[in-house]
Amino acid sequence: MDHTRYEGIERREFVKSAVAIGGTSALTACLGREASQIERTSETASATDDGLSVPRPDDPDDRPAALHHWNDYLVRDGNGNTVLPRHQVVLGLSYTGSVPPTGAEREQVRAALETLDRAFRWGVGDDAGAGVSTGLLWVLGYSASYFEQIGASVPAQITTPESLLSAVDEDPAKADDFDAVLVLTGDFGSIPLAAEAALWGERDQLNGIDVPATLEGVFERTTRRTGITGKGVVAEELDNDEVPEDAPLSMGYRSGFGDNQATEDAVTIDEGAFAGGTTLAASRLHIDIDRWYEQSTEERVGEMFCPAHDAEEIGDTAESLGNSSRITREDAEQIPEHAEEYDRIGHSQKLATARDEGFLPRILRRSEGVATDVAEGAGFNFTSIQPDIEAFVAVRRAMNVDEYDVDVSAENHGIVDYLETRGRTAVVVPTREEVALPVP
Numbered sequence: 001m002d003h004t005r006y007e008g009i010e011r012r013e014f015v016k017s018a019v020a021i022g023g024t025s026a027l028t029a030c031l032g033r034e035a036s037q038i039e040r041t042s043e044t045a046s047a048t049d050d051g052l053s054v055p056r057p058d059d060p061d062d063r064p065a066a067l068h069h070w071n072d073y074l075v076r077d078g079n080g081n082t083v084l085p086r087h088q089v090v091l092g093l094s095y096t097g098s099v100p101p102t103g104a105e106r107e108q109v110r111a112a113l114e115t116l117d118r119a120f121r122w123g124v125g126d127d128a129g130a131g132v133s134t135g136l137l138w139v140l141g142y143s144a145s146y147f148e149q150i151g152a153s154v155p156a157q158i159t160t161p162e163s164l165l166s167a168v169d170e171d172p173a174k175a176d177d178f179d180a181v182l183v184l185t186g187d188f189g190s191i192p193l194a195a196e197a198a199l200w201g202e203r204d205q206l207n208g209i210d211v212p213a214t215l216e217g218v219f220e221r222t223t224r225r226t227g228i229t230g231k232g233v234v235a236e237e238l239d240n241d242e243v244p245e246d247a248p249l250s251m252g253y254r255s256g257f258g259d260n261q262a263t264e265d266a267v268t269i270d271e272g273a274f275a276g277g278t279t280l281a282a283s284r285l286h287i288d289i290d291r292w293y294e295q296s297t298e299e300r301v302g303e304m305f306c307p308a309h310d311a312e313e314i315g316d317t318a319e320s321l322g323n324s325s326r327i328t329r330e331d332a333e334q335i336p337e338h339a340e341e342y343d344r345i346g347h348s349q350k351l352a353t354a355r356d357e358g359f360l361p362r363i364l365r366r367s368e369g370v371a372t373d374v375a376e377g378a379g380f381n382f383t384s385i386q387p388d389i390e391a392f393v394a395v396r397r398a399m400n401v402d403e404y405d406v407d408v409s410a411e412n413h414g415i416v417d418y419l420e421t422r423g424r425t426a427v428v429v430p431t432r433e434e435v436a437l438p439v440p
Helices: 003-021 024-041 103-119 144-149 161-167 190-199 289-293 297-304 329-333 335-342 347-352 389-397
Strands: 087-095 137-143 180-186 219-228 278-287 364-371 378-386 419-429
Touching: 003 024, 003 087, 003 190, 003 219, 024 190, 087 190, 087 364, 087 378, 103 190, 137 144, 137 278, 161 389, 161 419, 180 190, 180 278, 180 364, 180 419, 219 378, 278 389, 297 347, 329 335, 329 347, 335 347, 378 389
Parallel strands: none
Antiparallel strands: 087 180, 087 219, 137 180, 137 419, 219 364, 278 378, 278 419, 364 378
């Protein structure tokens, strides 16, 4: 028996469970399991009293002003595609502070968030080419209900979650009633866990840095969602033997190709009160994994990408595609012909119909994690960033069956028939300087 491999799987399973449970006990246990791996990865780290010993930034201020600028601080695969952090914690928050927020409360939130910046590198920091990140990447965004609650106008770039759901022909009852959304991500589960604990007063130190302020009294955690992504971990999480062992996502294929992601500049708000920031669409989905894998490989490739594409050229997990999805303008234009010839059309070719005039994507994926906090089934956290929520609506509507005048059954119409929305919301993400309780 390969004991090393067995122990690795055991550790991953343990860490995944600890992140899902949360709290100080889970963090302590998680640190114990990840300590040796962190030590091997972090030669420049020094021991700390709080047990979390990863490299701290040389200059905490040397990081992008835009919280959504992650690309230069992400691990890259062999083809140059960005690789999202393995562990994610998505927190739905309720604002419990003053109306409007006081200067003291804004300073409290600013100090709490600055602690994260002093304690952790921004992703891989300046360690370009790193195979694993010992840092933290996070975003904090505010919903329409936050602005309504403090007596401010809702930013033009977002809308209420009910309106968002209606705009994409989904049930408004699935709206997530959050005032804010905080996303914490890291390759080591103990990093987002420790960050969360420090923000709510459960740790006095964070990676050897004193914690001077928390979010207590200002934000209450109302919903906590966790997820994982990456080769070798997704198949372990899902109760289906057909999921490829190396699949980075539950439906089997990679998705973050260089040609199907908007640039960070393209998703940045260019004017107004939130110039330099972005918007975040946060969703919890459920995937009918069993029905998806009842199909043949050719059927899954056709519905995920394009029915005219050769399944053998795609590969079991799309690893053969390199940094390109190989979806062309012609694939998008030929949906009627493909529907008639193959009796199916692909998810990627449908999304391509929502690209801009230059055939460039309009949204940038920021998490596609298999949920680890669900008792059964295949939950899925999906977050994307875009300059305004109208861009998300356009892309999501491109998935809908009734957007196309073709005679193809719903089950062969991309992947939309395999997805069920359990929750959605939209938030505006200010710049790092303005992120502490914005009052436009």
